[in-house]
Amino acid sequence: MKSVDIALEAQRTGRLSAVKEWLYRHNTGGRLSTLLLFIPPALMVFTLLVILPIAESGVYSFYRWNGFTALSDSGRWVGWRNFQFILQDPVFHQAVWNTAKIVLISLLIQLPLAMMLALSIASKGSLNTLFRLVYFLPFILADVVAGLIWRFIYDGNFGLVAAFTQLFGMESFYPLADRDWAFNAILVVVVWKYFGYHMMIYIAGLQSVPNDLVEAARLDGAGRLQIIFRIKLPLIMPAIRLSIFFSVIGALQFFEMAMPLVTSGGPSGSAHTIVTYLYEFGIVRSRIGFGSAVAVLLFVMCAIFAFIYQRFVMARNTA
Amino acid sequence: MTEMTDRRSVSASVARWGLLLLAALFVLLPFWMTTLGGFKSLGELRVSPLGLPRQWDATAYLDILTSSMTWQMMLNSVVITGFTVALVLIIASMLAFTFSHIRFAGKQYLYSYVILGMMFPGATAILPLFIKIRDIGLLDTYAGVILPQVAFGLAMSVLLFRTFFEQLPKELFEAALVDGCSYGRFFWTIVMPLSKPILATVGVFILVGSWNNYIFPLIMLNDQSVYPWPLGLMEFRGQYGSEWNRILAYITVTILPAVAFFLYAQKYIVAGLTGGAVKG
Numbered sequence: 105m106k107s108v109d110i111a112l113e114a115q116r117t118g119r120l121s122a123v124k125e126w127l128y129r130h131n132t133g134g135r136l137s138t139l140l141l142f143i144p145p146a147l148m149v150f151t152l153l154v155i156l157p158i159a160e161s162g163v164y165s166f167y168r169w170n171g172f173t174a175l176s177d178s179g180r181w182v183g184w185r186n187f188q189f190i191l192q193d194p195v196f197h198q199a200v201w202n203t204a205k206i207v208l209i210s211l212l213i214q215l216p217l218a219m220m221l222a223l224s225i226a227s228k229g230s231l232n233t234l235f236r237l238v239y240f241l242p243f244i245l246a247d248v249v250a251g252l253i254w255r256f257i258y259d260g261n262f263g264l265v266a267a268f269t270q271l272f273g274m275e276s277f278y279p280l281a282d283r284d285w286a287f288n289a290i291l292v293v294v295v296w297k298y299f300g301y302h303m304m305i306y307i308a309g310l311q312s313v314p315n316d317l318v319e320a321a322r323l324d325g326a327g328r329l330q331i332i333f334r335i336k337l338p339l340i341m342p343a344i345r346l347s348i349f350f351s352v353i354g355a356l357q358f359f360e361m362a363m364p365l366v367t368s369g370g371p372s373g374s375a376h377t378i379v380t381y382l383y384e385f386g387i388v389r390s391r392i393g394f395g396s397a398v399a400v401l402l403f404v405m406c407a408i409f410a411f412i413y414q415r416f417v418m419a420r421n422t423a
Numbered sequence: 424m425t426e427m428t429d430r431r432s433v434s435a436s437v438a439r440w441g442l443l444l445l446a447a448l449f450v451l452l453p454f455w456m457t458t459l460g461g462f463k464s465l466g467e468l469r470v471s472p473l474g475l476p477r478q479w480d481a482t483a484y485l486d487i488l489t490s491s492m493t494w495q496m497m498l499n500s501v502v503i504t505g506f507t508v509a510l511v512l513i514i515a516s517m518l519a520f521t522f523s524h525i526r527f528a529g530k531q532y533l534y535s536y537v538i539l540g541m542m543f544p545g546a547t548a549i550l551p552l553f554i555k556i557r558d559i560g561l562l563d564t565y566a567g568v569i570l571p572q573v574a575f576g577l578a579m580s581v582l583l584f585r586t587f588f589e590q591l592p593k594e595l596f597e598a599a600l601v602d603g604c605s606y607g608r609f610f611w612t613i614v615m616p617l618s619k620p621i622l623a624t625v626g627v628f629i630l631v632g633s634w635n636n637y638i639f640p641l642i643m644l645n646d647q648s649v650y651p652w653p654l655g656l657m658e659f660r661g662q663y664g665s666e667w668n669r670i671l672a673y674i675t676v677t678i679l680p681a682v683a684f685f686l687y688a689q690k691y692i693v694a695g696l697t698g699g700a701v702k703g
Contacts, residue, residue: 134605139521141607146518146537146577153574154540157548157555164551171554221446224439237689238447241454243696244685246635248653249674252660253453256460262667264456267472296449304693328435357544360637364657379546386550387642395550403547410542 158403164396171392179393186397195369196398199376202287206355206377209291210298215347218299222306223332236307239300247297247360254293255280255364286370293361298354302347309343310336345417352409356402359383378402454678461672468668483672493676495648496655500634503565503651507572507633508626511580514573515625516618519584520610524596534585540578545571545638553642567643568651572636576629583628587621588614627688627695634681652677 130136165186169179190196221239225232242250257263260278269277279285313336321331337344359379368384369376376384382402386395460468461483462476487493521527522534545552552571561567591614599609615622637653644650650658656677663669685692 133600133603133609134607135525138606138610139525139527142517142521142610143533146514146581147533149514149570149574150537150540150577153552153555153571154543154548154577155536157551158543160551160554161547171550217446220442224443235443235447238450240693241682241685242450244631244681244692245678246637246653246681248635248637248657249678252656252670252674253457256667256671257453257456259665259667261665262468263472264452266469270470296453299446300450301696304696353542353544357546359546363637363641364660379544382546382549387553392550392554399547399550403543406543406547 158399161396161399161403164393165400167393168391169393170390172390182393186394187401189394190397190401195373195376196381198374199369199378199381202375203355203358203377205287205291206294206358207352209295210302210351210355211348214295214299215302215344215351217295218302218347219306221299222303222310223336226307226310236300236304239303241300242297243301245297248364250293250297251361251364254289254296258289258365280366280375281371283371283374286366286375290362290365290375293365294358297361298351302351305343305347305350306340309340313339348417349413352413353406356406356409378405457671457678458675460668461675463668465666465668468671483669484676486669487673487676492647492655496650496652497680499565499649500651503568503572503640504630504633506565506569507576508629510569510573511576511629512622512626515577515580516584516615516622517610518577519581519588520614522581522585523588523591524609524614525606534581537581538578540575541582545575549638549642556643561643563644563646563649565649568636568639571639571643572629572633576632580625580629583625584618584621587618591617623688623691624695627691631681631692631696 127136164175164179166181166183167175167179168182168186169175172178221235225235245253258265258279260266260269260276260281265277265279269275279289317335317339318331321335326334355377357379358377362375362377362380366375368388369380373381378398379402382395382398385391386398456472459476460472462479462481463471464478464480467477518537522530556562556567556571561570595613596609599613604613635653636651637657640651640654644654647655647658656673659673660670
């Protein structure tokens with residue numbers, strides 16, 4: 105009997121010392137306790153309020169549900185019907201096309217403009233600093249403010265457009281109420297607000313291009329354009345990639361600026377983007393299931409973009 | 424030969440200046456019209472949106488500045504932004520520190536998981552988020568806006584903090600551990616004081632985002648007494664329709680703090696808003 109007790113005791117102290125030993129090895133400097141204290145707050149907030157809702161969107165998207173009572177009460181399973189409807193809805197097609205237009209305008213107009221300005225004022229100098237400050241100014245405004253200011257400018261009775269039509273004795277014109285003009289008018293505001301931001305990213309890149317490299321090229325007889333295209337641009341590819349990344353992400357979540365400019369997607373929904381479409385048909389009309397299906401499609405587009413970006417844009421540069 | 428290069432450089436510099444000034448005009452004209460528009464009467468605004476006011480009329484500004492609603496909304500914004508910034512700085516830096524200084528299994532996966540958050544805009548989660556906030560009874564409260572803002576600010580912040588922490592000299596860490604300093608103490612007494620630049624950068628990034636945020640308050644708040652200023656602005660616009668002189672004055676009042684802050688903390692703002700692409 106006694107020997108069994110002793111054996112048990114030995115086993116227990118053995119286990120205890122093993123735990124102690126394990127703790128000693130793993131908790132040096134409070135390693136474990138620090139992990140247990142430092143990781144959960146951020147991880148929980150992130151999981152509960154970002155990841156879980158995204159996943160729930162996936163579930164809701166298969167229901168017809170107004171969200172007033174629990175999903176199990178008032179939700180009705182409709183399978184893929186929400187998706188079918190959205191994918192066949194011409195207004196949604198327009199919204200996707202408009203979102204793509206924001207990306208196109210960024211790539212074709214905004215980013216080249218930002219680059220031209222960046223190349224002109226990247227060097228130090230107080231006048232250059234002043235220009236930089238001016239160009240960056242719209243970016244610090246809230247999107248709703250930028251939208252509202254331009255709502256005034258586009259107002260056919262009051263703003264710049266009105267001044268123009270009055271000057272030439274034309275009829276009042278309301279670009280935001282015109283099917284063909286509304287979204288183009290919004291694109292102007294996008295460029296207005298964001299080109300300075302992209303310019304700033306490029307300037308940061310340009311300032312890290314070593315000066316002796318440029319000097320050496322110049323001594324070797326390289327012209328201005330050659331220096332720009334052969335030396336500066338290749339060297340600031342990371343900055344260019346970053347600004348493309350922000351342009352696309354910005355387009356995919358474009359919403360706040362549109363709110364003061366057009367209501368309910370503008371004239372016959374011609375100025376919807378993906379997120380304003382989601383807001384209009386999911387939230388305003390309390391159709392949680394339908395809106396969630398839009399959110400899922402948005403998620404898929406973001407994921408595809410992330411994949412392409414990782415795979416092709418990032419990879420090409422490291423090669 | 425010299426004459427030709429001269430002429431070419433002259434025309435190049437004319438083109439350069441033309442572009443710079445044109446771009447500046449494009450940026451500044453709306454600001455000019457907005458600020459001055461608040462001083463005009465509605466009738467004058469209609470006929471001359473561009474010129475200086477013939478008679479400077481500050482009534483619109485005074486009405487706004489003396490309205491308690493204006494100040495209540497500013498205060499709401501300060502509270503929401505203040506808590507958002509403080510919470511993000513604390514929990515994001517703690518998490519980033521474990522990534523940069525502590526070895527543990529699955530670290531890379533956990534990091535990728537958090538960084539994933541950068542790819543997905545708030546809109547992908549907004550409907551379930553609304554249901555969740557409603558079910559825990561936080562609609563129409565500051566917390567109902569603060570928590571989502573914090574959650575969606577984390578990914579970028581963790582990335583910025585981690586990058587900074589990893590650039591801290593390794594010797595510092597080794598010396599502290601040899602001296603028997605715990606990870607926790609090392610973080611609070613050594614890392615944090617050295618991290619002022621990154622705290623400022625991330626802080627500004629979150630601050631501007633939260634101050635200007637419209638979508639979360641729009642969804643979560645219905646009660647005017649807790650509205651932050653962007654909702655207040657839209658409400659004001661709804662109320663005054665096309666009395667543009669009042670609305671322009673209101674816009675100017677809301678822009679002023681942002682512009683003042685920008686001029687004051689330019690360096691960190693540029694660094695923070697370009698995601699650390701520009702070194703502070």
